[in-house]
Amino acid sequence: MFKLYALALIASFAGVANAHFRLLYPEPRGPFVSDQEPNFCGGYTNVTPNRTAFPISGGFYSIRTGHGGTIGVMVSTVQNPNNFDNFSSASGEPQFVNAFQSSPDAGVLCFPLDFSQSNITGVRDGANVTVQVVVAGSDGSLYQCADLTLSSNATTSFTCANETTSSHDSGSNSSSTTGGSSDSSNNNSGLGRASTLSAYAAGVMAVVGIMAGAL
Numbered sequence: 001m002f003k004l005y006a007l008a009l010i011a012s013f014a015g016v017a018n019a020h021f022r023l024l025y026p027e028p029r030g031p032f033v034s035d036q037e038p039n040f041c042g043g044y045t046n047v048t049p050n051r052t053a054f055p056i057s058g059g060f061y062s063i064r065t066g067h068g069g070t071i072g073v074m075v076s077t078v079q080n081p082n083n084f085d086n087f088s089s090a091s092g093e094p095q096f097v098n099a100f101q102s103s104p105d106a107g108v109l110c111f112p113l114d115f116s117q118s119n120i121t122g123v124r125d126g127a128n129v130t131v132q133v134v135v136a137g138s139d140g141s142l143y144q145c146a147d148l149t150l151s152s153n154a155t156t157s158f159t160c161a162n163e164t165t166s167s168h169d170s171g172s173n174s175s176s177t178t179g180g181s182s183d184s185s186n187n188n189s190g191l192g193r194a195s196t197l198s199a200y201a202a203g204v205m206a207v208v209g210i211m212a213g214a215l
């Protein structure tokens with residue numbers, strides 16, 4: 001009886017650890033390491049040479065997540081960002097690229113990532129930047145980073161698609177909608193679950209609170 005219970009407990013922890021999220025696009029700094037995801041850049045503290053040429057406007061990012069959460073993207077203009085301070089402005093505010101997204105669902109999600117509206121110093125054509133995707137959910141804040149070079153004429157062959165599962169990791173109840181390509185001509189077509197205003201506000205509170213804790 002005890003053994004059975006212990007096994008179930010281990011299985012449930014393993015489930016939590018495996019859930020987390022993966023950054024599908026742009027390409028993350030390195031292979032996914034589940035245990036490292038609660039740490040800065042998912043455990044990858046150094047900038048990588050595999051920079052993705054990324055459009056300043058009309059871009060998107062995609063994750064696969066095992067659970068719902070509030071999702072934000074911070075940006076650093078430091079050449080080798082290796083700590084959370086590098087993703088903050090001179091006044092200490094975390095630099096988020098665009099509005100928080102909130103998804104109650106697990107699955108593959110795709111959201112716009114538009115640098116042109118961000119008004120962050122140093123974000124411009126040709127700049128080397130690093131993005132840090134934050135998912136704040138039931139198991140805390142998780143991080144993945146990607147090193148980019150911003151370009152006004154970058155294009156990508158990655159297809160922005162959404163495939164959500166309605167219950168935690170069940171995978172049994174999925175629906176699929178395919179968004180457009182990354183073309184700047186249809187830059188909102190990849191938007192998945194729309195975030196409501198209240199979810200946005202809650203997200204800001206949650207992520208900023210977590211950032212404050214992390215700093």
Ligand SMILES: [Cu+2]
Nearest residue numbers: 016019020139
């Ligand atoms: Cu998780």
